[in-house]
Amino acid sequence: MAAFRQQKAQRLARADASRKGALDEGAAAVVQLLNGRARFCTTSSCSGRLVLVQGGAAMTALQKATGDVVLKFEPFVLHVLCQELQDAQLLQSVAIESGFRNSGITVGRGGKIVMAVRSTHCLEVPLSHKGKLMVSEEYIEYLIQVANQKMEENTRRIDRFYKRLELALKMAISANNSPSEETEKNRSVYIHRRKRKTILEQDVHTSPKDRNEELQPEDDTESNLDIFAEIVI
Incomplete structure (x- = not known):
């Protein structure tokens, strides 16, 4: 526990090494929720992105591209360092x-447990090869529509993941704080004995005749022994 806390503190103190240099707004709520719990520490995240890749080329330079141009959509991805395997399993189930559905758990040689939230909800389409455009502009427009739809679905999944994760963490805390079965059993025995003691105390104030009438329906050896034992205690 102490070692995990120290490792978490060190990681969260590091500077953001991403190109953006800051946390994605779309992933911020999930990241903050997890880092607010002692048993988790996020190590990397991306809320999802749509990019046109050809070295430094952008969409406006597609016609002038000299290399291979690829249109990519990459969905939400998140890596979380977990204190114990059961913590990683909880995250995987929610994810x-x-x-x-491509989420998984990795356990390193040193016992480091990392849970990765991943999806197959991707898109990667070549648009040009060696500077030659391989598809029509109409098809490119269609691809952009498809990619935008995927981004919208990606956003919905992130929101769904956050809400289910929040609920799962609350339930886990509630389960850990609930009385054990043995404690409940002991409590029930204690209440039962208190009730019997109260009955006996009330019985002291009744007349011998009334007491005899009340005991007649259950006047067996086992009951008498129980009452006697209670009086001795």
Whole structure:
């Protein structure tokens, strides 16, 4: 526990090494929720992105591109360092239920447990090869529509993941704080004995005749022994 806390503190103190240099707004709520719990520490995240890749080329330079140009959509991805395997399993279950079906757990040689939230909800389409445009402009427009739809679905899945994760963490805390079965059993025995003691105390104030009438329906050896034992205690 102490070692995990120290490792988490060190990681969260590091400068953001991403190109953006800051946390994605779309992933911020999930990241903050996890880092606010002692058993988790996020190590990297991306809320999703749509890019046109050809070295430094952008969409406006597509016609002038000299290399291979690829249109990519990459969905939400998140890596979380977990204190114990059961913590990673909880995250994986929530992630898969939320639509991130490629999520998985990795356990390193040193015992480091990392849970990755991933999805197959991707898109990667070549548009040109060696400077030659391989598709029509109409098809490119269609691809952009498809990519935008995927981004919208990606956003919905992130929101669903956050809500289910928040609920799962609350339930886990509630389960850990609930009385054990043995404690409940002991409590029930204590209440039962208190009730019997109260009955006996009330019985002291009744007349011998009334007491005899009340005991007649259950006047067996076992009951008498129980009452006697209670009086001795």
